[in-house]
Amino acid sequence: MPETLIIQRAGVDDIETVVPLFESYRAYYRADADAARAGVFIAERMRNGDSAVFIGRVGNEAVGFVQLYPKYSSVQLSREWILNDLFVAPEHRRKGYADALMDAAEAFARSTGAAKVTLKTESTNDPARALYESRGWRADEVFVTYTLRLRTD
Numbered sequence: 001m002p003e004t005l006i007i008q009r010a011g012v013d014d015i016e017t018v019v020p021l022f023e024s025y026r027a028y029y030r031a032d033a034d035a036a037r038a039g040v041f042i043a044e045r046m047r048n049g050d051s052a053v054f055i056g057r058v059g060n061e062a063v064g065f066v067q068l069y070p071k072y073s074s075v076q077l078s079r080e081w082i083l084n085d086l087f088v089a090p091e092h093r094r095k096g097y098a099d100a101l102m103d104a105a106e107a108f109a110r111s112t113g114a115a116k117v118t119l120k121t122e123s124t125n126d127p128a129r130a131l132y133e134s135r136g137w138r139a140d141e142v143f144v145t146y147t148l149r150l151r152t153d
Contacts, residue, residue, distance in 0.1 A: 064088035
């Protein structure tokens with residue numbers, strides 16, 4: 001019988017558990033590996049309350065994570081969340097773990113009184129897009145996203 005996925009909010013004590021998953025996520029998006037810098041980045045986000053990270057574990061093994069960043073809507077006068085990172089290790093995919101991590105992220109956002117959660121993914125990431133759409137998420141057809149690159153690293 002397969003073990004159950006347990007999802008918990010990560011804290012600074014969980015950095016060593018989060019970093020390998022975070023680095024695998026970054027590698028998917030073609031970022032250069034830098035575990036030391038990634039660990040500092042995640043620890044700062046947690047210490048400063050800049051993000052909420054949830055880790056999924058099966059037994060003692062961390063199999064995935066989701067990270068949300070806060071933002072605010074001036075129009076709605078409310079808190080919102082950006083679901084910025086969602087990753088399940090390749091050997092643990094197709095087991096419902098991404099869905100469970102999304103459940104945790106959405107429940108967390110609701111618990112904070114947020115008006116909505118947004119996310120971006122590459123247009124070619126068909127598995128992720130299928131997951132999001134199966135959960136009722138819809139692509140924005142009203143607003144266009146613009147980006148001004150201030151750094152190249």
